[in-house]
Amino acid sequence: xxxxxxxxxxxxxxxxxxxxxxxxxxxxxxxxxxxxxxxxxxxxxxxxxxxxxxxxxxxxxxxxxxxxxxxxxxxxxxxxxxxxxxxxxxxxxxxxxxxxxxxxxxxxxxxxxxxxxxxxxxxxxxxxxxxxxxxxxxxxxxxxxxxxxxxxxxxxxxxxxxxxxxxxxxxx
Numbered sequence: 641x642x643x644x645x646x647x648x649x650x651x652x653x654x655x656x657x658x659x660x661x662x663x664x665x666x667x668x669x670x671x672x673x674x675x676x677x678x679x680x681x682x683x684x685x686x687x688x689x690x691x692x693x694x695x696x697x698x699x700x701x702x703x704x705x706x707x708x709x710x711x712x713x714x715x716x717x718x719x720x721x722x723x724x725x726x727x728x729x730x731x732x733x734x735x736x737x738x739x740x741x742x743x744x745x746x747x748x749x750x751x752x753x754x755x756x757x758x759x760x761x762x763x764x765x766x767x768x769x770x771x772x773x774x775x776x777x778x779x780x781x782x783x784x785x786x787x788x789x790x791x792x793x794x795x796x797x798x799x800x801x802x803x804x805x806x807x808x809x810x811x812x
Contacts, residue, residue, distance in 0.1 A: 696810055741755070751772065
């Protein structure tokens with residue numbers, strides 16, 4: 641079921657072009673999803689993240705302290721082999737936002753769909769579906785939807801705040 645949800649998210653992302661017209665041409669050819677009904681990629685999450693160069697620390701300004709405007713995002717394999725963990729540090733006075741990544745699928749050379757569990761094992765636990773754009777040493781969230789159906793980020797815009805998601809740079 642989760643793979644079907646990830647596939648549906650991926651197909652919706654490809655169909656809309658994230659901000660473009662449904663018929664708009666892009667320079668990125670889909671890497672894992674080419675036709676409706678295609679099976680989700682069987683690649684392990686760790687392999688997909690490694691292929692996109694996502695392991696390490698990311699921030700808007702690497703040398704500056706972590707703040708809500710300059711989150712420091714560390715992506716690692718912690719505690720058990722194959723478990724990809726993303727920790728978002730917003731600075732002093734804020735709890736770290738943890739995501740355990742349970743599925744990942746390449747959509748193109750620069751985009752990937754991710755299913756993650758936010759704050760696993762806590763009362764705030766929530767499944768989320770995301771799409772990242774990774775270009776060179778930059779990363780940006782283009783889409784985020786919670787398991788309750790609420791879309792939080794669409795076309796790279798945080799809907800509640802009416803602002804663009806930050807472009808994060810690879811620090812290490």
